[in-house]
Amino acid sequence: xxxxxxxxxxxxxxxxxxxxxxxxxxxxxxxxxxxxxxxxxxxxxxxxxxxxxxxxxxxxxxxxxxxxxxxxxxxxxxxxxxxxxxxxxxxxxxxxxxxxxxxxxxxxxxxxxxxxxxxxxxxxxxxxxxxxxxxxxxxxxxxxxxxxxxxxxxxxxxxxxxxxxxxxxxxxxxxxxxxxxxxxxxxxxxxxxxxxxxxxxxxxxxxxxxxxxxxxxxxxxxxxxxxxxxxxxxxxxxxxxxxxxxxxxxxxxxx
Amino acid sequence: xxxxxxxxxxxxxxxxxxxxxxxxxxxxxxxxxxxxxxxxxxxxxxxxxxxxxxxxxxxxxxxxxxxxxxxxxxxxxxxxxxxxxxxxxxxxxxxxxxxxxxxxxxxxxxxxxxxxxxxxxxxxxxxxxxxxxxxxxxxxxxxxxxxxxxxxxxxxxxxxxxxxxxxxxxxxxxxxxxxxxxxxxxxxxxxxxxxxxxxxxxxxxxxxxxxxxxxxxxxxxxxxxxxxxxxxxxxxxxxxxxxxxxxxxxxxxx
Numbered sequence: 001x002x003x004x005x006x007x008x009x010x011x012x013x014x015x016x017x018x019x020x021x022x023x024x025x026x027x028x029x030x031x032x033x034x035x036x037x038x039x040x041x042x043x044x045x046x047x048x049x050x051x052x053x054x055x056x057x058x059x060x061x062x063x064x065x066x067x068x069x070x071x072x073x074x075x076x077x078x079x080x081x082x083x084x085x086x087x088x089x090x091x092x093x094x095x096x097x098x099x100x101x102x103x104x105x106x107x108x109x110x111x112x113x114x115x116x117x118x119x120x121x122x123x124x125x126x127x128x129x130x131x132x133x134x135x136x137x138x139x140x141x142x143x144x145x146x147x148x149x150x151x152x153x154x155x156x157x158x159x160x161x162x163x164x165x166x167x168x169x170x171x172x173x174x175x176x177x178x179x180x181x182x183x184x185x186x187x188x189x190x191x192x193x194x195x196x197x198x199x200x201x202x203x204x205x206x207x208x209x210x211x212x213x214x215x216x217x218x219x220x221x222x223x224x225x226x227x228x229x230x231x232x233x234x235x236x237x238x239x240x241x242x243x244x245x246x247x248x249x250x251x252x253x254x255x
Numbered sequence: 256x257x258x259x260x261x262x263x264x265x266x267x268x269x270x271x272x273x274x275x276x277x278x279x280x281x282x283x284x285x286x287x288x289x290x291x292x293x294x295x296x297x298x299x300x301x302x303x304x305x306x307x308x309x310x311x312x313x314x315x316x317x318x319x320x321x322x323x324x325x326x327x328x329x330x331x332x333x334x335x336x337x338x339x340x341x342x343x344x345x346x347x348x349x350x351x352x353x354x355x356x357x358x359x360x361x362x363x364x365x366x367x368x369x370x371x372x373x374x375x376x377x378x379x380x381x382x383x384x385x386x387x388x389x390x391x392x393x394x395x396x397x398x399x400x401x402x403x404x405x406x407x408x409x410x411x412x413x414x415x416x417x418x419x420x421x422x423x424x425x426x427x428x429x430x431x432x433x434x435x436x437x438x439x440x441x442x443x444x445x446x447x448x449x450x451x452x453x454x455x456x457x458x459x460x461x462x463x464x465x466x467x468x469x470x471x472x473x474x475x476x477x478x479x480x481x482x483x484x485x486x487x488x489x490x491x492x493x494x495x496x497x498x499x500x501x502x503x504x505x506x507x508x509x
Binding site: 127128129130131138140142143145154161171172173174175178179181182 | 302303326327350351352354377379380381382385386387388389390391393
């Protein structure tokens with residue numbers, strides 16, 4: 001499958017609104033890989049284009065990456081930086097499937113436009129651990145710890161196995177570790193380089209440790225915020241570990 | 256997979272508290288396989304040690320069988336003999352998955368849940384009929400009764416299928432029968448020997464069920480003191496092919 005990282009920033013993106021820290025200033029001046037829109041990943045599966053999360057900047061991201069076909073949207077949780085752009089799909093010309101957990105759907109329904117959700121998409125409820133089987137591939141959402149009900153995702157096509165943790169604390173269920181075991185690609189959200197104790201997230205060194213712990217072949221880090229290292233420094237840091245990469249907006253991977 | 260029966264007794268265990276029936280008296284005197292602790296089964300799956308149910312005696316059972324590693328706990332029912340020992344895991348070193356249906360979890364939270372337990376357990380709800388996919392195996396929980404939340408489970412690893420009914424009645428859904436059909440091993444809770452006994456399936460009925468669903472093997476467990484003592488029960492089932500009676504500590508490789 002082909003994977004495209006449309007956005008790789010955390011909740012505030014880089015440059016963050018109204019911020020003049022050195023990282024954000026550099027991003028404004030130099031542009032390029034230093035700029036990160038809010039996180040969103042497009043998975044091109046056999047006969048199915050699956051978009052993971054719809055951040056607030058989704059309209060621009062789709063235009064910029066010339067995405068004209070989406071079959072389904074998988075929402076990992078209800079936070080603004082992950083679901084805030086869903087309303088844009090009111091103007092999407094075709095039907096899309098919307099995969100959410102029941103708590104996420106309930107939260108979306110409470111939005112001012114929530115009554116029109118059924119116009120946007122055909123809702124398909126998923127539950128933790130449950131296989132959603134398509135003809136040539138299947139996905140398995142798994143519960144992670146992140147304050148609100150949040151789900152990671154395992155995608156399996158033939159022998160290939162890809163696992164995205166989405167926003168998660170470092171504490172995983174043994175079940176989730178079972179799904180990650182030996183994955184061809186593990187994608188982990190690491191907003192901070194060293195995760196502050198009060199944040200339900202994973203820091204960069206911890207994610208690299210996780211890769212070793214579960215025996216994943218490759219690790220891609222994404223969902224960075226401006227407290228993290230700028231892209232070039234981050235790239236240099238991860239280059240000392242085998243099979244670890246830092247994503248940037250527009251990055252494509254074939255697995 | 257390897258299966259170990261840590262306890263094979265029904266709600267009251269054998270010998271039952273305060274009971275002087277011949278079965279319990281024999282168990283007190285002769286010990287051995289006549290003694291049955293409350294039911295709990297350990298499934299050793301690829302990369303995952305799954306304990307099904309945590310009866311009141313679980314601490315002693317875990318120590319007795321030298322179990323130092325578990326990955327998850329699967330609860331089939333919220334009554335005392337199935338979850339009464341859950342609080343023992345407050346002192347578990349490490350983290351455990353806690354797999355339970357939502358209604359079971361609500362009931363367990365009301366009676367047994369604590370802050371300390373919350374730190375150890377990672378709750379993962381399961382739903383009847385929805386496959387729980389682990390990379391190298393999968394589990395399908397199914398409703399064992401129509402109204403009370405009690406769940407059996409079907410475990411599939413490669414081409415091997417094992418079905419544990421937990422506390423089922425003799426009346427099963429056609430869905431559950433379909434899951435059992437042709438399975439390599441069927442494990443059934445049979446507290447008593449023969450009908451009439453409305454709230455659980457009996458030994459006689461379970462052997463009939465094995466025939467109907469064409470299971471290759473059948474193991475009976477969860478036996479109470481009104482049932483035959485182990486030696487007599489063993490003798491009775493020996494006339495049927497592929498039927499065995501579990502005893503505490505019994506191990507099976509499948």
